[in-house]
Each structure stands twice: as structure tokens, then as C-alpha cells.
């Protein structure tokens with residue numbers, strides 16, 4: 001089964017209109033391999049600006065949203081609002097949401113369920129911390145995070161699962177291709193055992209954590225890494241090389 005290579009950029013809380021114009025400029029010039037699906041996650045206040053400036057072959061994601069359509073939830077945005085801004089995607093459960101803002105597996109699962117029900121495509125993120133890896137708990141941790149999502153995912157065709165080991169995010173310590181491939185294969189097997197063969201074969205599992213133009217090619221050659229979620233390097237023209245990692 002061939003899975004379309006997927007490269008997401010997560011701008012996090014970076015950028016301003018001028019910086020976005022520069023990113024739009026290098027993404028527009030490319031050239032971008034037409035067989036790679038590209039999505040950029042931008043700050044909420046720039047969703048409309050970014051959507052209007054980027055070519056239509058590049059998707060735009062919010063970096064978070066709440067679990068209901070509207071109401072008295074000061075500071076939150078809903079999937080309906082993201083769609084109303086012309087965007088189709090949302091990143092949910094990023095490690096910074098989990099670890100800086102204290103989001104639980106349960107809350108993230110409810111957010112994923114509502115975003116899917118509202119018609120968005122979702123990039124849920126999972127990944128272990130350094131101490132969890134060092135104590136041999138990586139598989140246990142990511143399976144627990146994935147299990148929590150399961151009850152709220154009815155349509156896997158609109159899910160791209162991101163494995164982002166926390167120790168690799170923003171640290172310059174990219175997982176080796178073997179380290180990443182090992183977890184991706186375990187996650188795919190988990191999907192096979194707990195959801196079904198078709199979903200396991202077709203769901204994109206992407207890797208995030210200090211991906212660079214230098215590391216992307218080797219990572220992309222492993223069997224179960226179907227793309228990347230890129231932080232820092234997605235703000236620079238190097239992102240084009242990462243998008244084109246599969247050649």
C-alpha cells in the first residue's frame with residue numbers, strides 16, 4: 001500500500017506578517033514535489049492571512065482548538081471557526097500542549113473527536129519524554145496515548161498520526177532512523193491489532209523532532225515513516241528540501 005508522503009510545518013508561536021510573506025514566497029517558488037502533501041500549522045490569528053496568501057496545493061492547519069463548536073470558553077477557537085477561516089486541518093495534542101499547558105490524554109481525545117466530527121483533518125501528536133525512553137517505557141507511553149484517542153476516531157482517513165519524541169523536539173537531537181522506525185512500526189502494528197489491517201496500512205505516521213534538511217532523507221527511507229512534522233526548519237527555505245526528501 002502506498003501512502004502519500006506528508007510533510008507538515010509547525011510554526012508554533014513564531015512569525016509575523018512579514019515573516020509569513022517570506023515563507024509564502026519560498027513555498028510558492030518551491031519547486032515542491034507534487035506527490036507530497038504539504039500542510040503548515042500557523043498561529044490562530046494568522047489563519048486567514050496565511051490561507052489567502054498560500055497556493056491552494058498547500059494546506060493550512062491550526063495548532064490547537066477546543067472540543068465544542070461554540071460557547072463561553074474565553075481564548076479558545078473551535079473547529080467550525082478554523083473551517084470558516086478557510087482551513088481544513090488542526091494539530092492536536094502537541095507535546096507543548098501536553099507539557100506546557102497540561103492537556104490530558106482524555107481532553108486531547110475529545111478534541112480530536114470533535115474536530116473530526118466537525119469535518120477537519122487532524123494531526124494528533126504523541127511521544128515519550130527522555131526519562132520514559134531511558135527507563136524503557138517508550139512503547140508503553142505511546143500506546144497509552146494512542147489508546148486514549150481510539151474511542152473518538154471513527155474516520156482514520158482524515159487522521160495523520162505524528163510521533164514526536166519529546167527529547168527530540170527543539171533540541172537538535174533527531175531520533176536516528178532506526179529509533180524512529182522502531183516506534184513507527186510498533187504504532188502501525190498497534191493499529192493493525194486494535195483497529196484493523198486497512199487502517200494500519202493506509203494511515204500516515206509522520207516523525208517530528210529536530211528534522212533538518214540534513215536528516216530528512218535517511219529518515220524518509222525507512223518503511224514506516226510517511227513524512228515529517230517540522231518545527232524550526234519549517235520557517236526557513238530548507239523546508240523545501242524536507243518536503244522533497246523522497247525525491
Ligand SMILES: O=C(CO)COP(=O)(O)O
Nearest residue numbers: 010169170209210231232
Ligand atoms: O515539535 C515539532 C513539530 O511539531 C518539532 O520541532 P523541531 O523541528 O523544532 O524540533
